Amino acid sequence: MTAYVSVFDLFSIGIGPSSSHTVGPMRAARDFALRLRDQGLLDGVTGVNCSLYGSLGSTGIGHGTPDAIVAGLTGLTPEECAPERVRGSWVSGTIMLAGEKRLAFERDDVSFEPRTRLPGHANALTLRAFGDPGPLPLLEETYYSIGGGFIRRDGDTPTPFSSAGHPMPFDSSETLLALCETHDVSIGDVARANEIALHGEDVLNARLDLIWAAMADCVHAGLYANGILPGGLEVVRRAATVRSRLEALGDAADRDTSTEWLHAFALAVNEENASGGRVVTAPTNGAAGIIPAVGHYYLKFVPNASAAGIREYLLTANAIGSLFKSNASISGAEGGCQAEVGSACSMAAAGLCAVLGGNPHQVENAAEIAMEHHLGLTCDPVGGLVQVPCIERNAIAASTAVSAARLALHGDGTHLVSLDTVIETMRQTGIDMSQKYKETSEGGLAVNVIEC
Structure with missing residues (x-):
């Protein structure tokens, strides 16, 4: 195994103001939307909400986290989206989920829970998609924004960076x-x-x-x-x-x-x-x-x-x-x-x-x-x-x-x-x-x- 992280991962082109509170949550929300699409659940979705925990809940508004969540749910990426498309999107009232389905999305659909800290990381968020009938979500996923725009989905096994393809691996x-x-x-x-x-x-x-x-x-x-x-x-x-x-x-x-x-x-x-x-x-x-x-x-x-x-x-x-x-x-x-x-x-x-x-x-x-x-x-x-x-x-x-x-x-x-x-x-x-x-x-x- 190796400690080496590709230069294209450690230096990624994105948007401000925060890699952990803006870029990471946008990537997490996009991943969630694409999972809904790929699992054939998109047509049945009638609502989506998000809970921000720990540091994301404490400083999410100042870091633009809700706007980033909305942008990611529509399928935007931090690398390619225009910054002006992200700012203010939280208050738009609707989203185009995964770029395909128009859905009502209100300010209250993002909740802030700074006192709740999940064990995986101080930056955690849970996304849920609901359909009719029934109170249980069609899909629920928790993500950790672990710094630098990197994310990890809860349940995925954290693995060290592989040395496969690295002729000069190092760990220290x-x-x-x-x-x-x-x-x-x-x-x-x-x-x-x-x-x-x-x-x-x-x-x-x-x-x-x-x-x-x-x-x-x-x-x-x-x-x-x-x-x-x-x-x-x-x-x-x-x-x-x-x-x-x-x-x-x-x-x-x-x-x-x-x-x-x-x-x-x-x-x-x-x-x-x-x-x-x-x-x-x-x-x-x-x-x-x-x-x-x-x-x-x-x-x-x-x-x-x-x-x-x-x-x-x-x-x-x-x-x-x-x-x-x-x-x-x-x-x-x-x-x-x-x-x-x-x-x-x-x-x-x-x-x-x-x-x-x-x-x-x-x-x-x-x-x-x-x-x-x-x-x-x-x-x-x-x-x-x-x-x-x-x-x-x-x-x-x-x-x-x-x-x-x-x-x-x-x-x-x-x-x-x-x-x-x-x-x-x-x-x-x-x-x-x-x-x-x-x-x-x-x-x-x-x-x-x-x-x-």
Whole structure:
């Protein structure tokens, strides 16, 4: 078995504001609708409802979960649907179930049960389809949105990622480094070999370029968008203002503006995410700004940066992200924000270190430094919205990623705490963390900031 997760799964093009609360529920609802169709039950359906449990019940409205449920029930996918088709769909009054059957669907058909926590995961939802006559559902399914847009249906046996088709499987940073030493390759090369075996080199390069293009489009959109973010907190977009001021300084700036640009890139992505725009899950939506921001930093401020370097950056980041996904968590509802922003920061630090010339041990060190200094980070969004402190948190974590990469390059890769150790520590910390700090908006800033 292997810890490796395909780059096309860990980096998926979708919509904001949340991979676990928007993208995952949309995929679950779509799966449910298609099961109704495939089992020949669609014609007999007279009503559908959904219950949101745990974190989904706590912060689902702020994360757009009901809209995502409705969109998924109609058959839309987060990868292909226009964001504007999702927003506001909860209040439409009707749905086209599986794209084929028109059905009444009211606001009360989505219920919120934040105090009920199902054993499979903190993010759980149950969908039911009813027909006449009788009170029992025609079909009932429970799904878990386990972070990063990944879902698992209740009753399905969780299985480790298979190493079938992977010429270089690994289950830890220790085995990953051993592969690099044995074959004299980089961490990105290990990921590349696994992807080529599954998809072929041409497809891999084309899809990596597509992922980066979507990230770049998101940065550009955020850098030129103004206004107030939705949700009622009256948060003002700042990325465009920062961009405008930095452009006005230009080459005449009397200071190094690279960090300020880095912040602008991250703000741009997370403001787009908060508005429900098109983003790339990397590895979650709440942490989606870090990897694009550090990638743009590389292209703008590192001499001889290239498209090939961006591919190496993404593949290296993906190899590190696979370790977090498989051996700990990338879900804020399961591990707090350390699992989201911490993981993304570690991935970005590793990728940047690689394209700056770091060897595999230095890359692993960069990933470890970045994660070590996010241990214990709570997920406490004000108002259940992916805005405060989430947007700024991405900008600061992008800076930490750059610092971690450059600090690791000053060493030879030898260090006391391994990446495996810090990942396991993050997992244990997530287990010990109070539930109120796991994307419930029941603790921390979420209860100490007055919503005006």
